[in-house]
Amino acid sequence: MVQAIRSARGRLSHIAQRLLGKGDATLPLTAALAAFMPPAPALAPPPASPPAAPFPPFPSSVPQSVNAQRDVTDEPPTASTDTPTHRYRAIWISDIHLGTAGCQATYLLDFLKHNESDQLYLVGDIIDGWQLKRGWYWPQSHNDVVQKLLRKARKGTEVIFVPGNHDEVARQFDGMAFGDIVVREDAIHVTATGRRLWVVHGDLFDGVVQHARWLAYLGDSLYTLILAVNRHFNRVRTRLGFDYWSLSQYLKHQVKNAVSYINSFEHAMVEEARRRGCDGVVCGHIHKAEIREVDGQLYCNDGDWVESLSALVETMEGELRIVYWTTLLDPPAPPTSRIGRRRRTATTATAVAG
Template identity: 80%
Template sequence: MSDNASEPSHRYRAIWLSDIHLGSIGCQAEYLLDFLRHNESEHLYLVGDIIDGWQLKKGWYWPQAHNDVVQKILRKARKGTNVVYVPGNHDEVIRQFNNIAFGDIHVRDEAFHTTLAGKRLWIVHGDLFDGVIQHAKWLAYLGDTAYTAILALNRWFNHVRAKFGFEYWSLSQYLKHQVKNAVNFISSFEHAMIAEARRRDCDGVVCGHIHKAEIREIDGTLYCNDGDWVESLSALVETLDGQLKIVYWTVMHSTKSAPAPESEALASQ
C-alpha cells in the first residue's frame, strides 16, 4: 500500500499509541502503518515501548514494515503534528534523552494533555508502577521470553484464521485475561495509576504497559489505556468534539472505497 493523500482519513485532536514493539516478531507493523495512513491528528503521543530494545539485544530483527512505521511518524512530525515520545521499559534507553527533540519528535519522561472538555490527562507508560519491573527485573525478562513464545503461536493461529476469511483475534490476550493472577495484577496497576494521577492533580491518566485497552472511571478519575500493536491493535483517540474512545484497527483497507475498519468503544469525556 502506498501513501496516498486521497485515501479516506479520520481526523482527531489527539491520538495515543503505545506498546508497538518495533524490532520484535510480535509487532503488527503492517496494521499500524495502515492505521497511520488513514488517521491524522493535531497531537500524537507515543506512550512507551515503541521500540523493543529487549528483543533487539537478543537478535536483530527489523523488516521494512518497521522502518516504514518510523518514517511515517517522522513524516507526520515534519508536516506539523505535535509528536511526543514518552519512553517505557522496553525502550528505556531513550529516557536519557529527556527534553531533547529528534526530527521534530519531543522526548518527555511524562506529558500532559488537556481535552476540549478541559480535563487534564497525565500521560506516562506505567512501568514505574509495576513492582515486577522495579524490583525483580530478571523475572520480567523471563516473562518476556515466555510472552514472545505465546505471540509466535498467536501469529500462526491468526495465519490459519486469515486463510478461512476470519478477522484478527488475539489468542494471547484471551489467555492472559483468563488467568486470575493476571486479572488481579491489572486491577492493582489501574488503581495505582489512578492514585498517582490524583496526586498530580489531574482528571485522568493515559498509559500503556499492560496491553489492555480500556477507558473507564475509577473512583471519579478517568483511566485510559491505549492498548498495543501486538495483541489488541488499538489506539486511544480524542475526537474533534472532545470525545475519548478506543479504536481497534483489526482489518486493513483493501480498496480506497472501503469503509473504516475500526471497532470503537465510546468513553466518557
C-alpha cells in the first residue's frame, strides 16, 4: 500500500512538473543562495595585500546579475515606485511558497513595494522545502522577494519569521536572527487597541500533517497539480483583460469536507489562544483569509500568495483588515519572445555583414 502511494506521488509530481515546465528563468542553487548573502560595501577600496580568506569565494559560475545581488528595491527612487501607497502598523503574510511555480512572486513584490509597516510578520510556509526536495525551481523573481524582505529589515521594519510545516527546518533557529529577520516559533502581537494576538502558522493543529504525514505529502502533490491548472487559467484571463481569480480556491471551497475541516481548525486555534491568555489568533496554513469572532475570540487568517493573494494588516488606529492584491499597480514589462530575439540577432548580423 505504501509503495503504491509513493509510486502515485512520483507520477503526480512528474505530471505537475511537465505542466509547470522548467524554463530558462530558473536559477541554479548557487544563484538562489546568493540572495541570502550580505551585500558588499559599494565604495570600499581593495586592500593592498588582502589576507587569505578562511572560506573559498562564492562560485564564479553564478551569473553576474545574480552575484551582484539584483535587488529591484535598490534602483534609483522614482515617484511611482519608491513611495509606498499605504503605511500600516503591522502586516501579516504567509504561505508564499517560494520555490514553487504556483508562487505569485510578481504580485507579492508589487504589494511589498506599495505597502510599508512598523512590523512585518512572515507567518510560515515562506519557502516550500517540500517541493524543493522533489525538484529545484527558483526563478529570479523569488530571489527578488527574498531581497525585498531583507532590505525592509535593514531599513528599520521589524521582520519576524514564524516557520510553518513547509519550512519547518527553520524552527530549530528559534530566537536567532538572519539578516535582521528574527525567527520565532510563535509570537505575541499587541494591537494599538490593546488586544493580544497569538501569531502562529497553524500546522500544529492540523491532524493530517501531524499524524498522517504520507497523506499530507500526497495531498500536496495533488494540490500542486491543481495550482498548475490555476496558473494557466489565470494566464488566459490576464490576456483577456481580467483580474486574477483563483479557480483552485473556488473548487476547494465547494467541497463539503473542506468547509467542515476549516471550521474545526478555526475552533482549535481560538481555544489554544484562549488557553495562552490571548484575545485572539493570527495564523495561515489553510489558505483562507478570514477575520471573525469564533467562540468569543478573534480569529484572523492572513490567507496565502498562491491562491487568494491576500494579507492581514493593522492600521495605525488598530483596525484589522484583509487586503487582496489581485491587480498589479506596476505591471512588469512584457517578456521578449525567443523568436523576437532571434530576429533581432539576425538583423544585426546582416547589418554588420553589409
